Structure formats: structure tokens, C-alpha cells
Amino acid sequence: MKRIILSYLLLLSAFATSYAQDSLAVAQTDSLTPSDAAVSAVANKTSDNAAVGQAIKLYDEGDFRQAIDVLEGEMKAQKDKGLESADLYYNLGNAYFRVNDLAHARLYYEKAQLVNPGDRDTRHNIEYVTTKIEDKILVADTFFLSIWFRAVQNLFSSNTWATMAVVFFVVFIGCLVLFFFSRLISLKKTAFYIGIVSLVVVIFANVFAFRQKNKVQFRDTAVIMAGSASIVSSPDINSKELFILHAGTKVAITKEDRNWYEIEIDNGSVGWVQKDKLEII
Incomplete structure (x- = not known):
């Protein structure tokens, strides 16, 4: 009977792992340093990507239009490969902000947040750009649990939530093994409570991963x-x-x-x- 239980748990573990591997590919590039203090400053980084390095140089020289052209060319090249980069979108948002194109700045900051929802700099820049936009729209009243649920969901990307789900599922399996096979009552109790917490995390992490992945795949x-x-x-x-x-x-x-x-x-x-x-x- 115990062998059957262990075999079943291993199958579940394999399923959870395969879910995590079925995540979106996200490319990483460099972040530009905006000269406007109101927009979050992120230190320049050296890069093996020649296009991004060129864009950083142009940006630092104040040639924002040319930096935009270079970054958009790199963005198209990445899209052709089926990749998206939160940093690249963020850089484009910064460059468009510097030429006072608030619509494109907002667009690319939102794209960056979609790919990397937990980034504080992106969230800050969206909030700042929103204050510059002509339309001042009050948010309709929303049930506080819905607000809390979305806030927690947006802490991480689908990849991170999926990885977290797998890690805690492995912990859950370990707790089940200890609960069924350990002869120590104290160890059984500890395994039981940790297992319950791990299972709750697994459930929510999978829900958040699914919802975050849908946000990227089915953009509305x-x-x-x-x-x-x-x-x-x-x-x-x-x-x-x-x-x-x-x-x-x-x-x-x-x-x-x-x-x-x-x-x-x-x-x-x-x-x-x-x-x-x-x-x-």
C-alpha cells in the first residue's frame, strides 16, 4: 500500500514539474538610467548584446530617438525568436518618456510589468506617468479580497509562481513520507502541519501561475x-x-x-x- 502511495506521489511530482517547464521564455537585457529624477533610476550595466550596448550609449548621450530605434529593432529581433524582455520594454518606456511620448512610455512600462510584475521600478514609473496623462479616472470600488488577491498574484511572474509550486510540492511529498513512515509522534505532527501549509502554498502558487500566464498569452x-x-x-x-x-x-x-x-x-x-x-x- 505504501509503495502505491509513493508511486502516486511521484507521478504528481512529475506532473507539477512538467507544468513549471511549460513556462514563457523571457530574455534579459540591460536597464538604462533615465536622467529625469521622477523616473526610477537603474544603474547601467555592461552587456554582451551589441544593440543594447549601443542604445545605452545613445541614451547617455541624449540621443533618445536613435536609442528608441535601436531598442525597437532589438525588440523585433527578440519577438521573431518568440522572446520578450521586461528590461527591454522598460528601457523603451524610459526613452519614450524622455521625448515626452507618454502613450508609448505607458505602453512599454505596462508591457514590462506584464512580463515582470514584481518589479518596483516599473510599478513606480507607471504610477508617475499616470499622473502626467490627461485622463484622471477614479477606480471603481472593488471588494478588498479581490484587491488583495491581485496584489499577491502580481508579486511574481508565472515562471516564479510555477517554480514555487514545484518546490513546495516536493516539501509536501517529503512531509507525507515522514507522516506515513516515521515512528516518532512529534515528527509526524511537525510533518503534518508543514505539509498542510505546503499544500496551501502549492494550490495558490499554481492558481497564480495559471492566471499570470493567461495574462501574458491572452492579452486583454x-x-x-x-x-x-x-x-x-x-x-x-x-x-x-x-x-x-x-x-x-x-x-x-x-x-x-x-x-x-x-x-x-x-x-x-x-x-x-x-x-x-x-x-x-
Whole structure:
């Protein structure tokens, strides 16, 4: 009977490990140092990547437009390989911020946060850029547990949560083995309580990993890129205008109809906008 239990646990362990290996590939590049004190400063690093090294040099010289061109070229090269880099997106956000293109700055900071949700510098820069955007949208009241759940989920990427799930699952298996096979009552009790905690962590870590991975794979948020975008009541150019959004505002995409997206903003308002007015994060 004990052999059957151990075999079953080993199968579960293999399944958990395979889940962790099925994670998104994320490339790492260098971070630029923005000269504006309001935007988080991250020390320059040496790099084996010639393109990134060139962009850092151009950025330090104040040639932000050329740095943007180089970084966007590197971004395209990485995308062709199926890779994404939070640092590269962050660098692009910094460069666009320096040329006062708040829409692109917000877009790339949001992309960086999507890939690496726990980065404090990125979160700070998003908050700062948001204060510069014309639209000041109050967030609708949300149940505090939902806020807490999302906050914890956004501490780490899907890769980190998946790795954590595997580690604690191994701990859980070890605790089960001790519980079933140890002859010491005190050790059995310790293994039982640690095993319970480990199992809870495994469950939540897997849920968070799944949700974070879905956020990256099925992207349903966007940034308004046009100077102003008319939000209307239906996917028709002649429909009633409900409100106007401006460059840099983040929206959630809820539906799609031909050349239109139905979007929702933080205060709960919903409407339709033409696709060419925004860019998906």
C-alpha cells in the first residue's frame, strides 16, 4: 500500500514539474538610467548584446530617438525568436518618456510589468506617468479580497509562481513520507502541519501561475495611442459619443467587432472605440 502511495506521489511530482517547464521564455537585457529624477533610476550595466550596448550609449548621450530605434529593432529581433524582455520594454518606456511620448512610455512600462510584475521600478514609473496623462479616472470600488488577491498574484511572474509550486510540492511529498513512515509522534505532527501549509502554498502558487500566464498569452488590456479617442455606444461611426479618452489611458478590452473594440475603464464605464486608436499591451 505504501509503495502505491509513493508511486502516486511521484507521478504528481512529475506532473507539477512538467507544468513549471511549460513556462514563457523571457530574455534579459540591460536597464538604462533615465536622467529625469521622477523616473526610477537603474544603474547601467555592461552587456554582451551589441544593440543594447549601443542604445545605452545613445541614451547617455541624449540621443533618445536613435536609442528608441535601436531598442525597437532589438525588440523585433527578440519577438521573431518568440522572446520578450521586461528590461527591454522598460528601457523603451524610459526613452519614450524622455521625448515626452507618454502613450508609448505607458505602453512599454505596462508591457514590462506584464512580463515582470514584481518589479518596483516599473510599478513606480507607471504610477508617475499616470499622473502626467490627461485622463484622471477614479477606480471603481472593488471588494478588498479581490484587491488583495491581485496584489499577491502580481508579486511574481508565472515562471516564479510555477517554480514555487514545484518546490513546495516536493516539501509536501517529503512531509507525507515522514507522516506515513516515521515512528516518532512529534515528527509526524511537525510533518503534518508543514505539509498542510505546503499544500496551501502549492494550490495558490499554481492558481497564480495559471492566471499570470493567461495574462501574458491572452492579452486583454490596451493603451490609447491617439491624441484623443471618441468612445461611442455601439460599433458604428455614427453612434452616440459617450466620452473621450486621451493618449496614455489604459483600458480593458471586453469584446471585438470588425474594426472596433468594446472597452472598459477603471471607473466601470463601457463603450466602443476604433482599433486604430489603441495598442494592445
